[in-house]
Amino acid sequence: MQKQTPDQPRSTETSVKATPLVPQASLYDVEQIRRDANEAIDKGPVTADYPLDLHQAYKLLNQALASEILCVLRYRHHQIVAKGIDNPQVADEFEEHAEDEQRHMMMIATRIDQLGGDPDLNPATIAERSATKYGKSCSLGDMIKEDLVEERVVIEIYRRLIAWFGTGDPTTRRMFESILKDEEDHANDLANLLSSVNVKCAPQG
Ligand SMILES: [Fe+2]
Numbered sequence: 001m002q003k004q005t006p007d008q009p010r011s012t013e014t015s016v017k018a019t020p021l022v023p024q025a026s027l028y029d030v031e032q033i034r035r036d037a038n039e040a041i042d043k044g045p046v047t048a049d050y051p052l053d054l055h056q057a058y059k060l061l062n063q064a065l066a067s068e069i070l071c072v073l074r075y076r077h078h079q080i081v082a083k084g085i086d087n088p089q090v091a092d093e094f095e096e097h098a099e100d101e102q103r104h105m106m107m108i109a110t111r112i113d114q115l116g117g118d119p120d121l122n123p124a125t126i127a128e129r130s131a132t133k134y135g136k137s138c139s140l141g142d143m144i145k146e147d148l149v150e151e152r153v154v155i156e157i158y159r160r161l162i163a164w165f166g167t168g169d170p171t172t173r174r175m176f177e178s179i180l181k182d183e184e185d186h187a188n189d190l191a192n193l194l195s196s197v198n199v200k201c202a203p204q205g
């Protein structure tokens with residue numbers, strides 16, 4: 001066996017060199033950020049590093065706004081008509097959904113404004129910008145079916161919008177995530193209602 005001398009390191013010890021402290025590259029240049037912030041104060045919360053195409057963002061948001069407006073109108077119509085055909089429980093459900101859609105409408109319109117765009121409430125172009133339809137229902141069953149289809153349309157579109165806004169605009173993404181949850185709840189309510197209501201006639205052309 002090799003004899004260990006006091007000068008030699010013990011075999012169980014490892015010679016660990018201290019890692020020198022390397023200064024980290026700065027995450028941001030605060031002076032540059034301050035200069036940018038001072039330059040365009042009229043843009044409110046939209047800072048120089050906003051990474052998405054703002055015009056595309058306005059377009060997508062205005063399409064979603066138009067879809068919500070048509071949903072408000074369709075549910076309000078269904079709410080009134082369902083009362084007329086003596087089904088207060090379904091009418092209450094339609095009313096609740098109409099109020100949610102109206103809240104979504106205001107959330108989206110407010111967000112467009114925050115991003116420096118113009119929330120387009122022009123009635124002349126709402127139908128063509130909307131992904132949802134107003135509908136032509138003639139019975140309770142058809143109304144519920146129609147609403148369910150439109151909910152399923154917005155669910156798919158909002159999922160895509162969530163992906164598009166992604167990490168670039170987390171505020172808008174979270175807004176759509178919260179709206180998406182409501183739309184999924186609506187679709188679920190309608191699917192349950194549909195199973196309890198007879199479809200009595202085909203839609204009128
Ligand atoms: Fe909605």
Ligand SMILES: [Fe+2]
Pocket residue numbers: 071097101151182183186
């Ligand atoms: Fe909905």
